[in-house]
Amino acid sequence: MNTQHTFKAVKKASRELISLSADTINSVLRELAELAIIRTEIILTENKKDLDRMDKNDPKFDRLLLTKERIEGISQDILNISNLTSSVGEILSKKKLENGLEISKVRVPMGVIGIIYEARPNVSFDVFSLCFKTQNACILKGSSDAEFSNTAIIGLIKEVLEKHNLNTNIVTLLPTDRQATADMLEATDYVDLIIPRGSQGLINFVRDNAKVPVIETGAGIVHTYFDVSGDIEKGKNIVVNAKTRRVSVCNALDCLLIHKDRLKDLPIITNALIEKETEIYADKEAYAVIKNTYPKNLLSIADESHFGAEFLSNKISIKTVKSFDEAISHIAHYSSKHSEAIVAEDETVIENYLNNVDAAAVYANSSTAFTDGSQFGLGAEIGISTQKLHARGPMALEEITTYKWIIRGNGQIRS
CATH class of the missing domain: 3.40.309.10 (Aldehyde Dehydrogenase; Chain A, domain 2)
Structure with a gap:
């Protein structure tokens, strides 16, 4: 895979998300939730291929494991997200200056969010759902431990997007090799934010090597x-x-x-x-x-x-x-x-x-x-931030947006 070509395609697709209606976004999410239930056996079959390669005593085994009940829970989380009001477009503040300029502070998508994660196939569903709801594109870099599971899940998502004639590049799964990780960490022209989810070793590596801004979802001691x-x-x-x-x-x-x-x-x-x-x-x-x-x-x-x-x-x-x-x-x-x-x-x-x-x-x-996005009433989570800049704790819809200033004038110039 030519990662630079991939990153360019995702960046382009992210701009198309801005014009999507809330009805289209929610319709896609509801259909994805339904299709996840319908295709449960296919997902579990692919998940078993991953599980068969891992020692059951490995702490990551439980994170990797998908079951009928867990997929039902994932489906419900997607429905919950579809029923939430998106924070995009929210006017955070508004004022009119003495010179007549009207200044608004408005919530907008981040753009392209990269996720690097280990042995957690549920993250593929959660990240796409939250990013899509907030009109962000996402690049997913899963580990080889969950390769079959993640491939099946992203295939499912793309199937729903194609049905709605949407650009499938708004969600992209990178290869599991280390070079793909290195390329994303340096993709400052295409990726706006990276969120690592996994061991302290992974988080430290991403923080120490990334040129793209990072939000740490640290270990839970x-x-x-x-x-x-x-x-x-x-x-x-x-x-x-x-x-x-x-x-x-x-x-x-x-x-x-x-x-x-x-x-x-x-x-x-x-x-x-x-x-x-x-x-x-x-x-x-x-x-x-x-x-x-x-x-x-x-x-x-x-x-x-x-x-x-x-x-x-x-x-x-x-x-x-x-x-x-x-x-x-x-x-x-x-x-x-x-x-x-x-x-x-x-x-x-x-x-x-x-x-x-x-x-x-x-x-x-x-x-x-x-301590969980769903339990906090956020629908799901894209990670739990342990840092203090921008976001802290379970990160959901608001936390994967930023804001911009919009200034409306009528010919004002500065002396």
Whole structure:
């Protein structure tokens, strides 16, 4: 593939998107949602080809896996996006100057968005749907792990676009080789923004090598702090859900911080993890409390490497803290600024936590599993930003737009 020729074609196609009506956009999305259900077996057959090449113990396996239920969920997300109001064209501010100039600040598409992602075929659907809704073209660079799945999904999307006589270059899947990645990172004339989704290694590589602007969707090193005032039933349920609902996702819990005065309650929390066969790395204080109640084959004493680790698997570390301030300091040192939670009943402690913890999403008495565009009512997400410029947290329709100034005059000139 001649990537420069491809990039030019996508850039040209992006300009055609500006004139599309909301009715056409929503019609395409609704048909895509329906076709995804109709073609479920075809998608699953291609997905199995990818799955057969991956070790089931690889943390990426669950991310790669598509099921009938997951495709139904993807289809519903596409429908949800079709029912949302696009932010494109929104007038953010408007004023008239003394000289008569009328100045408006108006939301517009980014243009061409590049996504580099690993073993997540659902991203192909999500990215296209959000980009198309906001009249952005998209270039997708998936990994070889999901090559068959992504090819089938993009083929499905192009089929719907062709039916509506639309330029199919508005969504393009690049080859899985490294050269395609390198070419996109340097395509400053054609790509307006790149969003990497995957391991910290991938994100670091993109950030360090891209000439195109990048929004980091960083690793999720996630903590939950169980305060001295925490409710044990809430805490148990929150920890189990945040850790085990889906262990391979970025909002999954990695480290439980527990106040030393609540160590006696730790067996109640950890016993709920036994049936999930969660592997625990506990500091010496926590280990001493649960060593007689937790299976020995699933329990180890933690070392420094277990704190600040994004496990992406059925593993968790436990750290005992002597105070609220120590919990805050631990999070400040190890957090990736993705999602952080507290279990507490003391309102003053809760407010201090919410105000002092620096993360894209900060929870009080809730599972971090909710850090998700769909769960936030955004339809879906194109990624979860852990940076502070332009966007932070789940990125959906608004976050993949920018704005421009529109000035209307009647012959004014500047002296």
